[in-house]
Amino acid sequence: MRWMTFEYQGQQSYGLEMVERGQVVDLRASSENLTGEPLPMTLLGAIENSDRLVKVSEEIISRLEEGDTGELVILSLNEVQRLAPIPKPPKNVLCVGKNYADHAIEMGGQEAIPDAPIVFTKAPATVIGTDQPVQGHFHVTQELDYEGELAVIIGKKGKSIPIDEAMDYIFGYTIINDVTARDIQRKHKQFFLGKSMDTFCPMGPSIVHHSVVKDPHHLSIQTRVNDELRQNGNTEQLIFNLPTLISVLSAGMTLEPGDIIATGTPSGVGSGFKPPRFLHAGDVVEITVEGIGTLKNPIVS
């Protein structure tokens, strides 16, 4: 199961994405027809009651398989404008830095490999969807960089979550480009400013349910810039795996449904090359995570 948020005829909605059919089933409209009670207004709202979201989605899938589509509102993917699956997160996006050894080494040598997760955040206003342009902010940065990452969407409220229960708190997965202004990140010491300029968090293309991702610790991550392969990693290389991250983050902070955790990036970022290869207006960054999809964004000035 795969869900996307979209705009159609000026209205924002969300739906069950049927990639092979090239269609999306509008969940609010269809759920009202099917059950007499529509799902919440947004995908985030639906994730807060994910049991119902999954149940309605399963019912829709079985109707599609049976060809019983009378009560479903089905749109072509070509006629909707895709947005980020959670276009306006209520909280900052949680991010983990230097969580792949090769990337930590390219950023600062062997001693940069962390003993505990490095955690920072990106402001909600950074979020954009696939195909939407990343503003280069070239008046403040000359070192615009990309970071392809697997992101976790939390599905259940929890605090002090034990490692062995942590996977139960994951609703699904998406992809994030943790766009970074390296010079600003360096200048201001704290990561936040260099990571939080408007449009610096492309997210999507959709959210994939955890049930269809057999092993999230064995997914290839590839980032291409203008079709050239720059990052070629695998989540099996994570220093701190997903249960550890959830356990550490929730130790003193309540995690809630819809919270987003970007889990870190493999080696091959622009600043890791000698000489560095930063992004310019006109570049296109494409991140593919196995089984999740491809997140593609052009860079504009």
Ligand code: MG
């Ligand atoms: Mg990152």
